Amino acid sequence: MAPNPRIKQAFRSMEEIGISKEKVKPVLKKLLKLYDKNWELIESENYRVLADAIFEEDDSKVPEQEADKNSDVEDIEEEGSVPDEVVRPLKRRRLRKKYDQESCSHGNDSSNVAGTFFKKPKVEEDELPPAPLQQQSLQCNVGNIGTESLPTLIGPVSSRPTSPAPVSPLHGGRNKGKQTVEHSPLAVQERPKPNSHSSQMDVSHKGKEPISPHVASSRNGLERASLALCIKDPAPEPGISPKKSVPVTHALVIPKEEPITDVIPGDEIPIAVIHPDSLSERGLSVGDFSIAKLNWQEPSASRSERHSSCDLATAPEEVPSSLEIASTPLGEVKVSLSYNSALGRSNFQLPSVDELRELMEQRCLRSYKLIDPNFDVFKVLGDMCECILELATSSSNKLQEVNVIPALDVLKKSPARNAVSNSENGCLLARMLNESFNVQCSTIGCGDNVGGKELVVVPQHELTPDELRWLHDASDITRGEEKVKISWVNENSKDFPPPFQYISKNLVFQNAHVRFCLFGIGDESCCQTCFGDCLLSQQLCTCSRHSGGNFVYTSAGVLKEDFLEECITMTRDPQRQCLLSCVECPLERSKKDDVLEPCKGHLKRNVIKECWNKCGCNKRCGNRVVQRGVNYKLQVFLTPDGKGWGLRTLEKLPKGAFVCEFVGEILTISELYTRNREKHASPVLLDAYWGLTGVSMDEEALCLDATCYGNVARFINHRCFDANLIEIPVEVESPDLHYYHLAFFTTREVEALEELTWDYGLDFGDLDHPVKQFQCRCGSTFCRNMKRSTSKPVRTTVLDDGLIRHDHQMN
């Protein structure tokens, strides 16, 4: 019999991307069987579904299923007998990427445009039968993450244009820099059913096409099948073709080894976040069709709860709200949300998708600190269900949520729960009258009415012993927030460190929207084709382009000498300093004076670009240092020389070592000034790019305030000029110059027990500056505040190298 030309063409197409016939044959057989020989599905998008299935086969090592004895299959046998080039397994992932690129470039679908591909699929009302009243469940088909034509439940919808906004510590004349983190709204397809107590959101389909794994998986050249798995078949719906039964060879793949740190864009799922290897680590079955079930009320316990059957049973009425997720290697994810706690509520009415998206955005931005690489998409899905419930049962309290920062979990759990606020000497603990854990941290804000919930300042002496013990755990001031414990000691008095909420990652406050989505991060700024450790790679890593093609870190994890020296010189040497001036300085503008003062300039700095989730390298890549957090033994101590509390190292630190990041609340400058009626001791401007890029809006000028929420860096005291730490802007998540991390590195070797200091960059004469003025006791020979710290005369000398030196005149 003449060979089937369609089979020949399939082999040829796969051959073009380096996949041998031996590999194609069994998979093609399975697909033909699975799709009832529907060749259109297999051929669409240049055999996308076939390629994906082959890659999945490799990933999951699914045993070949028994061959079908039909004519197509026989043809395949014939064609497949032709010997073919062996494709090495190591090449597989690259082939896959290659295929993705090629498929993308000549695929049938129009390519996605950032921020514009959220398209609501057309779903006919009559296709959506109301669910039984008692069930009150919502089902979402989340298919093909990343498609223009296939909006996804978890997918960026809009990406804010990169707005160059700066960063720098709140020093006059200092810079730091950074980027906007764009949050991507959930692209959830709305299914209208105002009068129904159940809702279904099908997001894996274009228009009215049947909801089936096959269709979904073949849609887009950019989706990656390892993210999407077919799940349980939902109840048959009129107008929607029934699903095929899912073969037991399909595996549940949950991309989580390298967590997805944001809503996943429709057209971009970074390879880096989908490590098949991680499946075994997570104890997921590969080779079996599986379902992940999550009850977000106890997320950690329930995350491990997985089912190996194809049965996505309706949640029993007595169980709390829950979600279940399952997917197939063919590119479809099914998410089923059930809010049983809505049962019996007469006012239950599903919110619109836009309402849901908006509320979810707010939650994600404020609750999940999206810059956190450990961002957990499961928690987001759980929250989404809660949002639906909230919107569905009460539309009146929406605004209240929007303006309030949900407290950190640790606050919720702690005996001294519910709030921190600021006073003259730092934070006083505040309790909220309402048990709900909404918190607004505001300098003057204690006692403020927050979203209808009142915060009450509790003076420190009224704290219970439990609360004091919690606040002042001498063995670990971080209360477990860092990888290492950081103790505190007071060898001089019985005072405790000021109460504050320890956080290890920056927290977004109010209007300071720090938004990003993976989609918004251009490929050109990430090393997507790297793998392993970029420092060891022969090929040029895109991330290193930011520093002229060289990495700034050595394999020992410290800064390279030349880069560090350049940073130090750019900061200290007046001849090398470059001040960038804004046309309209956000700092000056935020002062709201009648006359806008000219910009005082922001120090130009070197910036470090670290690899991140969208990069192809692994987490142990040597170009990831700051994101790993504190690593050395540090201690908070009461300084003996009147500077208050300080930070010191308990071990010798090499030159160029990363010590810690400056972590705090991310605020707009306006917000800082609003809360800053009493000047703050710990604000830092993120102004590294101000003047370079222009800052068009107040809202885009960000700073960090560690007064109420902060990490150990809030204890680092100032030293004029020759401090042993230097702060360097570090781009991790996105290079849009609006937001960045501020990391401290040693400028020299530091001995054990030496105090760690950095130069705040203060102009001690600038009384207008938002940083609280203090009489400097740094003890440096080069102190810029000598006149205030001593009444003795000071001799100022300009040294040969251009540095300025102040000498005390001894009597």
Ligand SMILES: C[S@@+](CC[C@H](N)C(=O)[O-])C[C@H]1O[C@@H](n2cnc3c(N)ncnc32)[C@H](O)[C@@H]1O
């Ligand atoms: C970021 S905090 C540092 C931690 C602070 N010492 C504490 O006890 O919490 C900055 C404040 O520390 C004090 N400080 C920092 N460096 C100082 C210095 N060189 N001389 C005197 N006081 C200093 C000032 O009160 C300043 O407002």
